[in-house]
Amino acid sequence: MFAHLFATMNDKLDEIKQLYPRVNGAKRDHLNKQLDVLKAMSDSIVEHWLLFEEKLADFYDDLKEQPSMPVTKQTPPYTATAAAASKEVQASQAEQAATQQVSAPSGAAKELEQWNFPSDTAVFISRGQGYFKLHMFSHAADELHKAINLSPECQLAHLFMAMTLMHMQRWVDAEQHFQILISLTDHAKWRAIGYNALGCIQAVHMNLELAEQFFLKAHEADPSFADSLMNLKCCKERNGSLSLRFGSAELIR
Incomplete structure (x- = not known):
């Protein structure tokens, strides 16, 4: 699912990159709006991934605090920074709220x-x-x-x-x-x-x-x-x- 989504986003970005130097005025504004949508989609995906990683890290931490429940999986190496990164995301939520989001009105x-x-x-x-x-x-x-x-x-x-x-x-x-x-x-x-x-x-x-x-x-x-x-x-x-x-x-x- 995500591979298809990113392939589509990449194709659209490649198309915009080819057209951008050759247009101006209203057509340039239209491309800028499409770039805003792509950026909003990318930001939304990153934010949700970071929030998931923080939740997953908390789950592994809870397991470690309960010796009677064996931990069978290693905490992924990238979860160590997930909590800090997620706090950055939360701190910028006010700014992101003003950004165009690809979601239902x-x-x-x-x-x-x-x-x-x-x-x-x-x-x-x-x-x-x-x-x-x-x-x-x-x-x-x-x-x-x-x-x-x-x-x-x-x-x-x-x-x-x-x-x-x-x-x-x-x-x-x-x-x-x-x-x-x-x-x-x-x-x-x-x-x-x-x-x-x-x-x-x-x-x-x-x-x-x-x-x-x-x-x-x-x-x-x-x-x-x-x-x-x-x-x-x-x-x-x-x-x-x-x-x-x-x-x-x-x-x-």
Whole structure:
């Protein structure tokens, strides 16, 4: 599992290194955001490893203090520094909290806890979000598919899966997940994103009148969601090619 993850991260970093000297402006900013995500993933892995090593070292120390319980394994040589390193990690938690983390948004995390979804569901969603932010959509779809198999009614998983499929131009599959999301959720913003995306799918197929209806539903669901009105205007003007906003920017803020 970790070998695959690090191989993917290394491939993405190699791609960024090749592109970085040749771009500037908005494209350079986009690469910087991807670097931030990679750094956050790396920091998170290191932190969890150090905390585990500290816990493992404490366990071996407890065994040594109980002579009646034979210790059959040697303490790994690197655990001696784990506790000290972990304290450094804990001391910098305030700074790390400001760093972009590849994890579920706080509101979504509370919902996962409230609905008692398996912990593995949250893990797969977190990975899927991380890949989504890196625009590695096929990897994101794989992780989110696992989350949905575990928790078929998980709204967050359907939301990210649907948007991932939109970026992969798998319109029919995306439409199914957005319809499921709309049927499940009471969140105004998520309903707006769902209706807006359904409008985009209809617009792609040049069903512009139906697309406009969906954009109006999106605006009614959440008037603060600006993409729906922009898309509605685009459909009404119909000046050549359509320039549509799927709403994915709402998922990476």
